[in-house]
Amino acid sequence: MTTWFHSWRAAVRIARRDAWRFKGRSFLVLAMIALPILGVSALDLTVRSAELTPAQRMDRTLGAADARFTDAQMGGAAILQDPAGERNTPAGDYDSPGKSWPEGPTDVTKAIPAGSKVLTDSNGTAKLTTAHGLLQTEVRELAAADPVARGIMRLREGRFPEKNDEIAATTRFLESSGLSVGSTLTARGFDRTYVISGSYELPSDLTTEQVNALPGAFLAPYAKAVEKAGLPKPSISTSYLVKRAGGFTWNTVQVINAKGVVVTSRLVVLDPPADSDVPLYQKNDWVNYENGGGTDAAALAAVATVVGLAMLEICLLAGPAFAVGARRSRRQLGLVGANGGARSHIRAIVLSGGLVIGVAAALVGIVLALILTFALRPFLEDHMGQRFGGFTVRPLELLAIAALAVLTGLLSAIIPAVTASRQTVLASLTGRRGVRRSNRVLPLIGFGAVLLGAAVALYGSVVSDRSVLVSGGSAVAELGVVAMTPALVGLFGRAGRWLPLSPRLALRDAVRNRGRTAPAVAAVLAAIAGTVAVSAYAASRDAQSQAEYRATLPYGAGAALVTEEGGRDVPAVRDAVQRTLPVDVRADVSRVAVGKPGCDPYGEGEGCGYYEVVTPPGNECPLWADTPDGSDPAEKYTDEQRRALTKDWRCRSRDGHGIHVDNGLVIADAPLLKVLGIDDPGAAKALAAGKLVSFSKPQVDKNGAVGIRLISDPEAADRARERNKPIPGEVKSFPAYQVPGSPDSYGVQSVLSPAAAKAAGLITVPLGAVFSTDRMPSTEQRQKLDAEIAKLGSDVELTLERGWVDENGLVLLALTVFAGLVTIGAAGIATGLAQADAEADLKTLAAVGAPPRVRRILSGFQCGVVAAMGVVLGSAAGFLPAVGLRLTEGREQMRSYQEALDRGWTDAGDVAPHVPIVVPWETLAALMVAVPLGAALLAALLTRSGGALSRRAAH
Incomplete structure (x- = not known):
């Protein structure tokens, strides 16, 4: 025990001195480990501080009351x-x-x-x-x-x-x-x-x-x-x-x-009492959701997955850096072996480097998290919208986070430690590399993992419809590709025969030293795979969203509607729209009020009622008809009959897109038709003749008329509905013009002219304006209109149709930039290791007369080669989870669609869900070209072109 303790203490002291000696490399690895620790620790402190205890919640809810x-x-x-x-x-x-x-x-x-x-x-x-x-x-x-x-x-x-x-x-x-x-x-x-x-x-x-x-x-x-x-x-x-x-x-x-x-x-x-003592939980299907563990388990699994992938990424990035340290210290390690040190001592020294960096990263990350969270507490509280219950520190949780940092440091140093311990003392002291055989078992294991992960992901997306299987299978497959990286790097080497001298040397050097190239390529692969997966998924969702998008109004058109206070502010709203926006055609619209002009459309308030557009009995959808016992009318039909009725014109539900108008009826003149894009001369003539223009076939009875029922007593109407009796109220009948075809009327189902409404004795109240523009309003114009409306203090429903907007474009750009930074960082580490390994080769090139710029060119191509290999492999690996998730979503949406048709839900629509899989070519092009090129240029710029010749080392 004493020998073990003293040997590890010596190893830690050597590692600490080595880390202090090479401050740049140590700081790089420390920063890679400490930054995630800082983020996780700060998140833990913030969440725990914002998490109120029951006593604190009661103080804010009850004060000092009981x-x-x-x-x-x-x-x-x-x-x-x-x-x-x-x-x-x-x-x-x-x-x-x-x-x-x-x-x-x-x-x-x-x-x-x-x-x-x-x-x-x-x-x-x-x-x-x-x-x-x-x-x-x-x-x-x-x-x-x-x-x-x-x-x-x-x-x-x-x-x-x-x-x-x-x-x-x-x-x-x-x-x-x-x-x-x-x-x-x-x-x-x-x-x-x-x-x-x-x-x-x-x-x-x-x-x-x-x-x-x-x-x-x-x-x-x-x-x-x-x-x-x-x-x-x-x-x-x-x-x-x-x-x-x-x-x-x-x-x-x-x-x-x-x-x-x-x-x-x-x-x-x-x-609180036990659930068995709460009568509410014993009644019917009530559940105590607070004690449900399914959501917590799913959240815990998601957190574990993210933490695991983050650790893998850090290990892949930091591993080559420890390999650089071990390679630069090989003479020192050789001296340890020459003085009787065993391979376990050499492994202990390299592992101690990971231990020292991990402990330092844990301390730095947690201390910075404490300082930043405490200093930024007011800003965090303002961002979260609530005050902390207190500055809560959970020592055990922070200790677990610190242990995670130490574990990450040790895992990052395992492969370099094993590699360093396998070198002979002679090779370490002379700097010779010797003959190395590549591991043939690891690629086979990786290939098996790829097949297994792909099979699991395919099963999850096609058979079980469980996204967790898709994610888990994709992660296993990606790890398999990582394990296959050394063999795949060797395959890339065959392309060197067609390359010029400098990139051929860089590629051959990368293939010859797979021990340092493979981890860097794997790190780039992991970053690129995640980016490609998210990009492909987001692009596919965007394509589906664009295909399913239903415009609220014609492109560039808008609406400003006010339903409160009897339309008191409508004239000012109309004037603000006309002054601030490039209005082409403005249609002033009104609504029907029952009782008095100040009544809202819902009949709330003393002396207020509401109206409804009457659907003739013969036009009622059988799936919606009221039954004497209040049961669901669709239950008496079979699945096939309900499917057929969803296609019936009587059951064609308005899909709800467009502006919100009570009962779909507005009082307006012909300009409204022009704004809505209704190009039908017959509709304009009918409106001028006092007819009601209808876009909904079920509203029109067999005599070609539409009825409007005025309900002055809402409570009596509710009682009549409960008893399945006729609804009391005067019915106004208007001759109707049914617009042929099925034009998109954007939520407006019928239009009545103000003159016809007045002649029928209807009370009308200004509702607002619907308008078209001669060009899309600018951001400044929209902000000015918002300011004008804000001054009025009215609750204005303001709509401006801009068409489908790509909301993920910025996200994809951020992902591409992030992947580029990670790629450049990983490739830069690999380049540093390559320079440490290739120092003798560079001196030989200088000795034979190679120009000084060769060092820059070679370093740039070394970095670019690593980045290119990682980008290619990562792009291929990233599509699997995206495709699997999209297939899973497609099956889920199709199943929901079929169930909706079986139940007779007429709002399911006639078109089956379309779940496309889209390749984000722009993102791929940026990754394939810009990232390797940027990595190569950056490495070339940061590499010194000059290198002094050194004397031959004594053997």
């Missing part, structure tokens, strides 16, 4: 909830036919135990005035200064409101609004003025634009004011923070659930 009471909106019916208070369902069986789902408000205050301290917490929205215009903002009424609410909001400046005319605002709201503490603001349609008394933040959501007022100081009077002005009332939700001695146990929570109230209890969250 529970939060929330109305389940079940009309007081008993409910079942999960321990966290995030999910709930009625306790009774309401899914049976004839039973209606409970709904309606509950008086939560009756469920609060007597003697408790209670704070109300209300939320709503309002359009607040800002320095730029109006901003839709969340308004929260909570006595934030009360000790019970401490922790929910963190004060940043000033103070929380103390008077009814004061509010506090989040820092994000102040940034967006251009206001500051001390500024005043009002709300649209509200004559009260408020002073901003302070700024605060929500620790778990730093991006929220919110203002805080005292309870009753804003939302209630604001709702009355906007209702009086004829505008829709904002919805207000209220919960209650309750503090009581002893808190709320799980049994107490269940008692309160019987009154239709959801309870988020601090005690229950901190000490």
